[in-house]
Amino acid sequence: MKEIFEILEQNGRATPEQISTMVDKPVREVEKIIKQAEKDGTILKYKTIINWPKLGEEDIWALIEVRVTPQRDVGFDAIAERIYQFPEVYSAYLVSGTYDLAILVKGKNMQEISSFVTEKLAPLERVQSTVTHFLLKRYKEDGDIFHLPKEINRRLPITL
Amino acid sequence: MLNTKSTPTQARNKLISQKVTSLPPSGIRKFFDLLSSLEDVISLGIGEPDFVTPWHIREAGTYSLEKGYTMYTSNSGMLELRQELASYLELRYGVNYHPEYEILITVGTSEGLDLALRAIINPGDEVIIPDPCYVAYPADIILAGGVPILVPTNEENKFVVRATDIEARITKQTKAILIGYPANPTGAVISRKEADAIAGLAKKYDLLVISDELYARLVYGAEHICFPSLHGMKERTILIRGFSKSHAMTGWRLGYVAADRRFIQALTKIHQYTMLSAPTMAQVAAIEALRNGESEVEKMVQEYNRRRRLMVKRLNEIGLSCFEPRGAFYAFPSIKATGMNSEEFAEKLLLEEKVAVVPGTAFGPCGEGFVRCCYATSLSNIEEALKKMDRFVRKSRLNTV
Numbered sequence: 253m254k255e256i257f258e259i260l261e262q263n264g265r266a267t268p269e270q271i272s273t274m275v276d277k278p279v280r281e282v283e284k285i286i287k288q289a290e291k292d293g294t295i296l297k298y299k300t301i302i303n304w305p306k307l308g309e310e311d312i313w314a315l316i317e318v319r320v321t322p323q324r325d326v327g328f329d330a331i332a333e334r335i336y337q338f339p340e341v342y343s344a345y346l347v348s349g350t351y352d353l354a355i356l357v358k359g360k361n362m363q364e365i366s367s368f369v370t371e372k373l374a375p376l377e378r379v380q381s382t383v384t385h386f387l388l389k390r391y392k393e394d395g396d397i398f399h400l401p402k403e404i405n406r407r408l409p410i411t412l
Numbered sequence: 413m414l415n416t417k418s419t420p421t422q423a424r425n426k427l428i429s430q431k432v433t434s435l436p437p438s439g440i441r442k443f444f445d446l447l448s449s450l451e452d453v454i455s456l457g458i459g460e461p462d463f464v465t466p467w468h469i470r471e472a473g474t475y476s477l478e479k480g481y482t483m484y485t486s487n488s489g490m491l492e493l494r495q496e497l498a499s500y501l502e503l504r505y506g507v508n509y510h511p512e513y514e515i516l517i518t519v520g521t522s523e524g525l526d527l528a529l530r531a532i533i534n535p536g537d538e539v540i541i542p543d544p545c546y547v548a549y550p551a552d553i554i555l556a557g558g559v560p561i562l563v564p565t566n567e568e569n570k571f572v573v574r575a576t577d578i579e580a581r582i583t584k585q586t587k588a589i590l591i592g593y594p595a596n597p598t599g600a601v602i603s604r605k606e607a608d609a610i611a612g613l614a615k616k617y618d619l620l621v622i623s624d625e626l627y628a629r630l631v632y633g634a635e636h637i638c639f640p641s642l643h644g645m646k647e648r649t650i651l652i653r654g655f656s657k658s659h660a661m662t663g664w665r666l667g668y669v670a671a672d673r674r675f676i677q678a679l680t681k682i683h684q685y686t687m688l689s690a691p692t693m694a695q696v697a698a699i700e701a702l703r704n705g706e707s708e709v710e711k712m713v714q715e716y717n718r719r720r721r722l723m724v725k726r727l728n729e730i731g732l733s734c735f736e737p738r739g740a741f742y743a744f745p746s747i748k749a750t751g752m753n754s755e756e757f758a759e760k761l762l763l764e765e766k767v768a769v770v771p772g773t774a775f776g777p778c779g780e781g782f783v784r785c786c787y788a789t790s791l792s793n794i795e796e797a798l799k800k801m802d803r804f805v806r807k808s809r810l811n812t813v
Binding site for chain 1 (some may be wrong): 440447455457459464506546718721725768775
């Protein structure tokens with residue numbers, strides 16, 4: 253069962269027929285498992301990783317450390333929700349260490365990110381401080397390496 | 413003094429050993445040249461993993477260079493590595509080898525095989541091998557001064573050599589049986605019962621078994637039979653293994669031989685004069701592979717298994733009947749339905765659809781009617797290649813009607 257999701261995680265376009273062959277289970281069973289997973293939120297959605305810079309679209313990214321004051325009863329969750337609802341926030345995590353929330357923010361330019369920080373994030377009541385790190389280069393994301401030349405052929409065309 | 417009157421060809425032949433001159437050239441030389449002249453070929457003909465060596469193993473190799481481990485090791489190989497291997501073999505197969513006297517680190521399994529044959533063969537000794545088999549077996553036997561005796565295998569017995577067929581070919585000159593399961597080119601694995609029967613013969617006729625278990629880790633829903641672990645067989649088995657296929661380390665050239673002390677002594681004698689020691693960097697990397705490489709091996713095996721199922725199913729669907737290979741990373745489908753022979757099939761498929769497979773005849777006469785398709789390539793390559801093969805097979809059917 254886990255194997256079906258591992259395959260889909262690597263290739264969202266793998267068909268139930270292909271998966272059924274690979275894991276040696278009937279197509280119907282595979283279809284049922286996938287349907288169920290789509291329904292119960294095990295599969296959140298199918299998406300495509302685009303290498304935007306190839307299209308000349310260079311978004312600006314920043315990793316922001318946020319220190320916040322937790323709230324009685326709800327801890328960090330309420331303030332986290334206030335923050336991650338902003339569409340500018342791409343990812344948000346509660347972390348251990350010297351700050352509380354790590355958020356990844358995407359903007360069209362530096363201006364957009366700095367106005368998000370100064371006008372929306374920093375003024376929030378429970379936000380104590382922020383430290384913004386602009387990303388200079390992306391090497392690897394979600395397990396995929398970015399600047400890798402596509403498929404270098406290191407092997408001889410035929411070996412016995 | 414050189415005879416200046418002889419023609420250049422004569423002189424050349426005279427200068428080359430007769431043994432080498434008489435050795436048949438690789439059966440796929442022509443095919444290889446043809447392949448190299450084409451672009452955008454999807455190759456199912458590559459007999460090595462498509463994975464790069466796991467990073468932690470490469471890193472260990474690199475670090476050994478940084479620390480200056482650039483010298484020879486002992487002839488037998490680093491003791492630390494041999495100790496790791498001894499406990500690995502004991503843990504996995506319950507067979508005990510003394511790390512100091514019963515394990516030799518070699519330059520790939522290729523060297524191990526060569527050493528084993530040279531160490532045991534007297535001129536004219538016969539060594540029994542399955543047909544088809546890995547291309548180096550007959551050549552290495554001939555180079556060692558022996559005579560390869562081919563035992564036919566076929567699809568009906570899933571390309572596993574039968575003890576009765578072996579027994580029929582045993583003579584006074586028979587010295588050893590050389591087998592390799594999981595098998596290249598067929599993907600066949602040997603069952604305990606079949607292996608026991610061969611072990612019985614070895615004991616009955618006082619023969620050695622050279623067991624090439626390079627693909628031991630690549631088995632799918634089947635048990636790997638480690639030959640020396642069979643009852644009474646440790647004393648008469650030369651076990652040959654390596655890291656190339658299990659840990660995707662082909663280019664590191666690292667293998668090992670495990671056997672009774674008297675054999676290892678004999679092999680080491682040749683090894684010390686011809687090779688000195690296996691690459692030090694590769695040995696350090698192999699220690700890391702044994703200590704921390706298990707999860708990576710399992711990941712690769714799982715991936716191969718997915719590809720295997722896909723390839724075998726598709727081959728059968730397009731009408732190239734294929735028994736289920738349970739080891740290595742090869743499928744060995746029959747192409748008889750197309751009316752072509754193996755070489756014709758491979759050459760036409762390459763020219764018409766730009767898909768490379770290896771004609772079964774490259775591995776022995778019994779490979780006729782089959783081709784070797786390697787699934788150590790991406791799923792998308794396998795799908796694409798099989799689409800093309802499907803078109804090719806359908807076209808050839810139309811032509812034969």
